[in-house]
Amino acid sequence: MAISVVLPQALTMYARGAGTLAVDASCATVAQALARVAERWPAVTDRVLTEQGELRRHVNVFVGEESVRFLDGLATPVADGTTITIVPAVSGG
Numbered sequence: 001m002a003i004s005v006v007l008p009q010a011l012t013m014y015a016r017g018a019g020t021l022a023v024d025a026s027c028a029t030v031a032q033a034l035a036r037v038a039e040r041w042p043a044v045t046d047r048v049l050t051e052q053g054e055l056r057r058h059v060n061v062f063v064g065e066e067s068v069r070f071l072d073g074l075a076t077p078v079a080d081g082t083t084i085t086i087v088p089a090v091s092g093g
Contacts, residue, residue: 001080003033007044008088014043030061031074033084048086060087 002022012019021041027033031053038045048059054074055061061068062085068076078084 003027003078003080004083005033005037006083006085008086010088011044011047011086014047015041026080027078029072029074030063030068030076030078030084033078033082034074058089060089061085062087 002024005021005023007015007019007021009019015021021037021044023033023036025036027036034045034048048056048061050056055068061074063071063076063078063082068074
């Protein structure tokens with residue numbers, strides 16, 4: 001079973017129009033799953049992670065329905081069948 005990475009519309013152009021990416025390799029953490037995404041779609045992770053490999057401030061990543069910012073960050077564990085969702089931060093006043 002694969003890990004699914006759901007992209008916002010703004011990132012689909014960097015994944016050849018795909019809205020959901022399948023990571024078939026075994027991954028223990030969100031960071032490992034994003035590293036697998038980077039192997040095929042590097043422009044996607046360039047917009048999600050900083051040059052230091054940290055999550056960009058304006059990007060939210062969820063495992064299931066929980067934000068990784070409130071879990072273990074990029075070290076949040078994942079298993080086969082997990083859905084990782086990338087969501088741009090929304091702000092305003």
